[in-house]
Amino acid sequence: MKKCQNYFKTILYASSVNESYSRIIVSAFASQLDPTVEEIADIKTAVSEAVTNCIVHAYKNETDEKKKKIYIEASYDTDGIFTVSVKDRGCGIPDIKKAMEPLFTTDAANERSGMGFSIMESFTDKLHVTSREGVGTKVTMSKRLKPKKQLFGGNN
Amino acid sequence: MDLTVWNEKDKLFLRLSGEIDHHAVKDTRKEVDDLIAKNRPKTLIMDLSSIDFMDSSGLGFVLGRLRKMNDIKGNMLILNPAKRAEEMLKMAGADKLVKIMRSDDHSA
Ligand SMILES: Nc1ncnc2c1ncn2[C@@H]1O[C@H](COP(=O)(O)OP(=O)(O)OP(=O)(O)O)[C@@H](O)[C@H]1O
Ligand SMILES: [Mg+2]
Numbered sequence: 001m002k003k004c005q006n007y008f009k010t011i012l013y014a015s016s017v018n019e020s021y022s023r024i025i026v027s028a029f030a031s032q033l034d035p036t037v038e039e040i041a042d043i044k045t046a047v048s049e050a051v052t053n054c055i056v057h058a059y060k061n062e063t064d065e066k067k068k069k070i071y072i073e074a075s076y077d078t079d080g081i082f083t084v085s086v087k088d089r090g091c092g093i094p095d096i097k098k099a100m101e102p103l104f105t106t107d108a109a110n111e112r113s114g115m116g117f118s119i120m121e122s123f124t125d126k127l128h129v130t131s132r133e134g135v136g137t138k139v140t141m142s143k144r145l146k147p148k149k150q151l152f153g154g155n156n
Numbered sequence: 157m158d159l160t161v162w163n164e165k166d167k168l169f170l171r172l173s174g175e176i177d178h179h180a181v182k183d184t185r186k187e188v189d190d191l192i193a194k195n196r197p198k199t200l201i202m203d204l205s206s207i208d209f210m211d212s213s214g215l216g217f218v219l220g221r222l223r224k225m226n227d228i229k230g231n232m233l234i235l236n237p238a239k240r241a242e243e244m245l246k247m248a249g250a251d252k253l254v255k256i257m258r259s260d261d262h263s264a
């Protein structure tokens with residue numbers, strides 16, 4: 001039976017300087033499963049999409065800088081399934097199904113092309129989005145890497 | 157991300173290197189658009205061989221510059237894109253809008 005083997009959580013300021021930082025911490029954590037260079041690049045890209053969406057969409061009308069927070073959680077289980085979630089307490093998405101369609105964007109003016117969700121979908125095995133208007137959005141992605149039974153001895 | 161620029165007659169070369177994400181694009185977009193406005197090149201050549209990371213913001217940047225070149229009736233070429241960058245361009249169908257060239261490809 002699969003069991004959570006390791007996890008981390010972090011909160012970071014929703015500022016574009018943290019885009020690269022967020023990719024690095026999540027991919028460094030995933031590296032414990034010995035992924036291939038391609039798998040690491042997939043994870044970095046998917047995380048970058050989710051985090052950038054928080055910064056450019058979720059908090060676009062937020063004036064209180066203290067409220068601009070991104071919540072990241074990552075874990076992997078004994079089957080080698082790696083999961084990462086990126087959450088915000090921003091404006092929310094009124095129609096998730098529509099938002100996830102390729103090329104759908106509400107921000108073409110800023111040269112967005114509406115490819116973020118499609119990229120997250122194609123670079124991970126599973127993508128799940130929950131959102132409520134005025135409450136926030138949570139994007140959860142998982143990807144099978146490699147089971148690492150020997151990584152930790154016993155039950156710690 | 158680092159930007160290297162050089163001019164040759166009616167061509168403007170841009171070499172982008174490092175990570176091209178939303179943060180990088182924010183600083184570079186205006187710089188590049190000012191160069192396009194000033195030089196009004198016939199051809200913009202964007203060398204993406206040294207890109208180590210590119211996401212949808214990078215894609216938006218490339219397509220945005222293509223639009224700028226179309227506006228001034230010029231054209232654009234992408235030179236030697238790194239593997240992941242090329243994958244990203246193809247995923248968005250951008251390879252159908254902008255010509256991708258390899259410097260070892262003498263037929264091009
Ligand atoms: N965290 C979020 N909070 C609020 N709205 C969001 C969030 N994430 C996505 N959206 C909405 O969903 C749309 C589609 O997102 P997606 O990432 O696919 O494309 P984009 O961000 O518009 O463009 P690109 O990712 O190509 O730069 C966005 O335009 C936005 O309206
Ligand atoms: Mg996006």
